[in-house]
Amino acid sequence: MSTETIDLKTRLITDFHAREAVMNGEASSEFHQKKRAGLARFEQLGFPTIKHEEWKYSNVRDLISVSYDFNAESSIGLAELEDLKVPTQEANILYFVNGRYNEKLSTIISPTGQITISSLADAYKNDPAKVASYFNELTKDADDAFTALNTAFTQDGVFIHIPDNQSVEHPIILRFVSDAREKNVGSQPRNIISVGKNSHVKLAEAFRTLGDQRSFTNAVTEIQVAEEANVQYYKVQNESENAYHIGTTQVRMLDRSHFYAGTVTLNGKFTRNNLNIVLDGEHCDAHMYGLYFPDGSQHVDNHTVADHQKPNSESNELYKGILRDKSKGVFNGKIFVRPDAQKTNAFQSCKNIVLSPDATMNTKPQLEIFADDVKCSHGTTTGQIDEEALFYMRSRGISQPEAMSLLMFAFCADVVSQIKIDSVREYLENVITQKLASK
Amino acid sequence: MLSINDLRASIEGKEILKGINLEVKPGEVHAIMGPNGSGKSTLASVLAGREEYEVTGGNVVFEGKEILELAPEERAAEGIFLAFQYPVEIPGVTTINFLKTAVNEIRKYKGEAPLDAAQFLKMVREKAKLVSMNDSLLKRALNEGFSGGEKKRNEIFQMAVLEPKLAILDETDSGLDIDALRIVAEGVNSLRSPERATIVVTHYQRLLDYIVPDYVHVLYKGRIVKSGPKELALELEEKGYDWIKAEVEAVG
Numbered sequence: 292m293s294t295e296t297i298d299l300k301t302r303l304i305t306d307f308h309a310r311e312a313v314m315n316g317e318a319s320s321e322f323h324q325k326k327r328a329g330l331a332r333f334e335q336l337g338f339p340t341i342k343h344e345e346w347k348y349s350n351v352r353d354l355i356s357v358s359y360d361f362n363a364e365s366s367i368g369l370a371e372l373e374d375l376k377v378p379t380q381e382a383n384i385l386y387f388v389n390g391r392y393n394e395k396l397s398t399i400i401s402p403t404g405q406i407t408i409s410s411l412a413d414a415y416k417n418d419p420a421k422v423a424s425y426f427n428e429l430t431k432d433a434d435d436a437f438t439a440l441n442t443a444f445t446q447d448g449v450f451i452h453i454p455d456n457q458s459v460e461h462p463i464i465l466r467f468v469s470d471a472r473e474k475n476v477g478s479q480p481r482n483i484i485s486v487g488k489n490s491h492v493k494l495a496e497a498f499r500t501l502g503d504q505r506s507f508t509n510a511v512t513e514i515q516v517a518e519e520a521n522v523q524y525y526k527v528q529n530e531s532e533n534a535y536h537i538g539t540t541q542v543r544m545l546d547r548s549h550f551y552a553g554t555v556t557l558n559g560k561f562t563r564n565n566l567n568i569v570l571d572g573e574h575c576d577a578h579m580y581g582l583y584f585p586d587g588s589q590h591v592d593n594h595t596v597a598d599h600q601k602p603n604s605e606s607n608e609l610y611k612g613i614l615r616d617k618s619k620g621v622f623n624g625k626i627f628v629r630p631d632a633q634k635t636n637a638f639q640s641c642k643n644i645v646l647s648p649d650a651t652m653n654t655k656p657q658l659e660i661f662a663d664d665v666k667c668s669h670g671t672t673t674g675q676i677d678e679e680a681l682f683y684m685r686s687r688g689i690s691q692p693e694a695m696s697l698l699m700f701a702f703c704a705d706v707v708s709q710i711k712i713d714s715v716r717e718y719l720e721n722v723i724t725q726k727l728a729s730k
Numbered sequence: 731m732l733s734i735n736d737l738r739a740s741i742e743g744k745e746i747l748k749g750i751n752l753e754v755k756p757g758e759v760h761a762i763m764g765p766n767g768s769g770k771s772t773l774a775s776v777l778a779g780r781e782e783y784e785v786t787g788g789n790v791v792f793e794g795k796e797i798l799e800l801a802p803e804e805r806a807a808e809g810i811f812l813a814f815q816y817p818v819e820i821p822g823v824t825t826i827n828f829l830k831t832a833v834n835e836i837r838k839y840k841g842e843a844p845l846d847a848a849q850f851l852k853m854v855r856e857k858a859k860l861v862s863m864n865d866s867l868l869k870r871a872l873n874e875g876f877s878g879g880e881k882k883r884n885e886i887f888q889m890a891v892l893e894p895k896l897a898i899l900d901e902t903d904s905g906l907d908i909d910a911l912r913i914v915a916e917g918v919n920s921l922r923s924p925e926r927a928t929i930v931v932t933h934y935q936r937l938l939d940y941i942v943p944d945y946v947h948v949l950y951k952g953r954i955v956k957s958g959p960k961e962l963a964l965e966l967e968e969k970g971y972d973w974i975k976a977e978v979e980a981v982g
């Protein structure tokens with residue numbers, strides 16, 4: 292039996308140079324220079340090990356022990372995606388299969404012209420200078436190997452540009468499908484979203500895997516939120532038992548803007564979500580909601596940052612998890628209050644129900660406060676199901692499994708109810724109900 | 731209907747019920763009184779099937795069935811209802827949704843088809859009227875932020891919806907204002923029938939003015955130490971428990 296262990300890092304670097312060699316003039320473009328800088332960064336950082344403070348509880352050894360086809364073709368059609376569909380509602384739906392935009396499957400209904408909603412590749416063809424100027428702007432200082440890797444290999448994703456004073460009526464739903472029916476596939480979508488002053492938009496990223504082979508998704512989303520803008524952003528992961536997902540969402544908010552994030556991990560072998568919000572304005576408010584549901588030997592890690600740089604802003608965070616079997620959960624929530632950020636309000640809470648003695652949850656709130664006039668609070672709880680409540684329900688004739696599902700559904704409700712795209716929320720409610728009924 | 735024979739139960743190794751005997755026949759109302767900590771709520775909980783209590787002896791037969799081996803939900807489906815002394819708050823589950831689940835789970839147990847939404851709502855509206863339960867409470871999370879009186883009223887409302895054969899009311903009167911007390915008592919009385927029975931745990935005669943008991947029992951240190959007609963409650967109200975305690979000490 293061969294026990295070949297591959298060196299994924301070297302392979303990726305070799306790959307990069309091979310592609311670069313056939314690029315002709317494009318290699319000198321600003322865009323490519325940024326990618327090259329990303330590669331250098333990745334080369335320098337390398338894949339993290341558990342000695343790295345930010346990766347202490349999340350070991351990527353397994354993830355990087357095999358190779359992935361990052362250019363896998365897929366002939367997938369809507370019929371095969373039927374089960375991945377959320378209930379229909381008028382929305383812009385953009386499909387990305389194995390990381391690349393699939394125009395045939397997608398529907399864009401918002402009026403183009405003013406608002407740009409397109410694939411990153413198309414946007415780049417139309418206006419390379421504009422796309423290059425946004426690309427990697429928010430993540431350029433990131434100290435994260437996976438983000439750097441994504442930068443180096445950026446090919447496609449979504450590019451959304453909303454000018455000032457626009458209210459985007461229809462939500463934008465980005466569906467990322469890994470077609471792992473035949474082989475191990477990798478994808479590195481890069482999403483660039485900029486929302487102009489006083490503009491409003493709701494968007495969701497939904498990740499699914501087809502097939503039993505491995506999928507590795509390394510996604511990066513950059514979101515610029517201009518003054519007074521209001522952005523609702525949701526990330527839904529319902530992937531396979533063999534899906535590895537690393538994702539970073541980097542957000543920059545300006546004065547009086549509002550940003551809502553909902554991150555829901557329903558299924559996947561190994562998931563790491565980084566949600567980094569820089570409150571670079573006064574009187575802005577950032578809201579972060581999260582929910583995770585691992586079972587079997589699944590692993591879910593949420594790292595969040597609320598970085599308060601200016602006075603008078605607020606961040607508010609609620610993450611909840613239900614852990615079963617031998618699953619593992621990690622929550623690390625950082626709150627920075629910079630010296631200028633007086634009158635900051637920052638709240639954080641992480642609540643977990645651990646249903647099995649073999650499941651574990653590591654929570655770490657991390658507050659670094661350099662201003663004196665601030666209100667911060669944080670709390671984490673990890674417990675079992677409320678026995679009193681369970682008995683109360685059973686004494687009314689509700690069977691134990693049904694009572695458990697009702698209680699757990701209720702536990703999730705204050706996160707799920709925050710999802711303001713109806714079709715996405717209904718989809719979540721359905722999947723959660725099924726999941727709860729399955730055990 | 732209910733026959734409790736030498737029932738013993740303990741928690742954390744401490745014996746709380748030390749041989750309870752009680753016979754309840756259809757149509758009867760039994761009041762259980764007794765000093766704080768004597769075991770009244772423990773008895774109610776053991777009858778409802780709370781698993782923290784370990785039954786160490788005796789048996790309980792309800793409608794010909796040994797119930798100590800049944801799960802709490804099975805006992806509920808057989809027709810036993812406990813109105814809690816301290817109803818639990820359950821955030822995220824609305825009262826109406828909770829009750830709908832309960833009603834249909836019990837119907838399933840009995841092999842009956844579930845009620846559809848319209849039938850259920852009609853029935854719930856009628857019962858809510860019966861105990862003057864405000865509609866807005868039904869849509870709120872179960873007991874969450876309910877006042878003490880509202881929680882108690884919600885217990886009686888649930889009882890009215892589930893129509894149990896045996897209702898055990900654990901201090902449902904405490905925390906109720908005069909009007910609420912009357913409404914709750916009327917709710918209980920409206921369910922009285924020759925087939926149904928009620929056990930009322932209370933400290934006060936004033937509830938028994940409305941729900942007139944057939945028998946009054948005094949529970950003390952885990953035993954029923956005295957039983958009598960409804961007048962016993964009046965006597966207790968007047969004289970307190972010292973004379974009963976003295977009698978017990980003299981004997982034992």
Ligand SMILES: Nc1ncnc2c1ncn2[C@@H]1O[C@H](COP(=O)(O)OP(=O)(O)OP(=O)(O)O)[C@@H](O)[C@H]1O
Pocket residue numbers: 741742746764765766767768769770771772773782815
């Ligand atoms: N979960 C428990 N753990 C330890 N002791 C308990 C527990 N539940 C009840 N007890 C003890 O059992 C005894 C009887 O309690 P119980 O609640 O049955 O009394 P009660 O008669 O209902 O009193 P009250 O009139 O105050 O409601 C008390 O001494 C109480 O402290």
Ligand SMILES: [Mg+2]
Pocket residue numbers: 770771772815900901
């Ligand atoms: Mg009591």
